[in-house]
Amino acid sequence: MSKLQTGVLGVFPHLDTATDAIRSLRAQGYELTVYSPTPRHEVEEALGTKESPVRIFTLIGAFTGTAAGTALATWASLDWPLVVGGKEIIALPGFSVIMFELTILLGALSTVAGLFILGRMPHVGPPEAPMYHPSFTAGNFGVFAHAPRDRYGDVQRIMNESGSEEVLVDQR
């Protein structure tokens, strides 16, 4: 387990107090994990997060789908040619539907793969690590500062000054 798994968790009923805590803790150099019941721009701005690279997965998946659709239809048609009225065996207008559907299918599946890989999912089991509070899916915001034991007091002070309703200390 990473050394950063220990720390202090603050529970915030308000968004503005949570973002205050995020800014103060970031200024002190703490690494943070923030919980929220819904995605909020304010949290992303306070954390300074970058664009998610999920799009790379989508792009690669979609191109793979187009290539797979073209290859499948072409190879299968050449494997047993059905010559009808002298028409082309490799008929791209006819194959375009297959190419399109596989583009979408593999694009979507690879997007989900991207979400799972980058979001470190699925994690089948209770969401315990590093620290968690069930009220985070209901309405509260949570800020977990990854910190060594000797810094707990400092983190607790920042959380309380920002307006945390409850501060929980990791006892492991």
Add this chain to the structure above:
Amino acid sequence: MSTTVTTVTRSEFHPDVESYQQVNRDALSLLTNPGKGYIALLGMAVCLVGLLVVAELHNIIYGLGMVGENWTVLITTFVFWVGIGHAGTLISAILYLFRAPWRQAIYRFAEAMTVFAVLTAALFPLIHIGRPWFFYWLLPLPSQRHIWPNFRSPLLWDVFAVTTYLTVSSVFFFIGLIPDIAAARDAATTPVRKRIYTALALGWRGTDREWRHFTRAYMFLAALATPLVLSVHSVVSWDFAVSIVPGWHTTIFAPYFVAGAILSGVAMVVTLMVPVHRIFRLGAYFTPVHYDRLAKLLLLTSTIVGYAYAMEYFMAYYSGELYERDVFWDRVTGDYWWAGWSMITFNAIIPQLLWIKKVRQNLNAFFLITIFVNIGMWYERFVIIAPSLAHSYEPWKFWNYHMTWVDASLLLGSFGWFFMWFLLFLRFLPGLSMAEIKEVLPPPMKRTGAAHHAEDSHATSVELLPTGYNEWEAR
């Protein structure tokens, strides 16, 4: 009665919703205490599924001989159910990309409807092939004689389109559910529910990392699902349009089918929403704004469909093609006049009443119109299929379709199958998207005016009359 007016900051779409916690309470209350009415409805749906099973067993044992001429009901009902699914993806994906905030409260219903409608549609090709256990022959799998399905055939396009649609809409549906299943997990009181929701939530905690990738992935899924919606019913329409049967061989079919699909889908969304709204008292989430927008969408698609009907007749006339003209004339004056006129009346004429604001805002009237559209859209598919095949090029091939008991059982059974899954969904999975409804609510703030993006959350100062916002519902 007091006349005091209170000015508070609320979402313009959900002025009766006060907090994030209230959203969870209301949404999760759907998962408990279903009541006797729910059990009765589920029982009816299961009985209809029993009818479907009996009819299909008859088909398997005695062959497809008892299915009416040209598999009319099988094809009609297949196209009908694929169409029903479309509004779900329209609401969940297309309106998502257009940032239409009124979709948040209703999209979960619409999306569930999509998945179950496509699941219902998928039954019909399986029944149609006669030996459903050989369904994998439809797929391009290598056989020992190197015979492949024909990639230039619209029927194979259909296999790819519908399978892709079912897969992508199911994935989109499930990914959207994950944060809400996590909320159900955290609120679960019984150990069994806790365990099941824990497994289904995939460990979701709502961390910044998870949301960052989730929101991007969801947007890309929506972006991929959008052209898919338009393509699937276009491909279904090409099953007909690529052939040279009179009444089918027209270029308008793809947009006409897509508009018709969205019309029938929106109608079905409202048909499902109104009873759920009334039974579970969801007036705070399904507000007049939502019904008004859906009514306008229905009106728009009905007008497009009406235009397409008129164009079909114009093109039949203008083409000078004898067989084409004859088929269209037959649709309104021949043996199927009742179906032809039902289609035109229910789909193109009755929804025009929605231009009137009073009709649009009367929930009972709107509900009734959607029932008419549901029936009319089934007739639309029937009118495309039965008269064109019954009145083809050669008079010796003319025949009239007669519905058999197997046809009727399969049709009714398909409704049972659809409603059974939908009712089970309402009971076991969150029917309202808690995470997304919270996005349109003003966030909880300690300091007034601290929201950076109040305009994004559609927060507004609304005047709340103590008499209640949903007074109109009583009308």
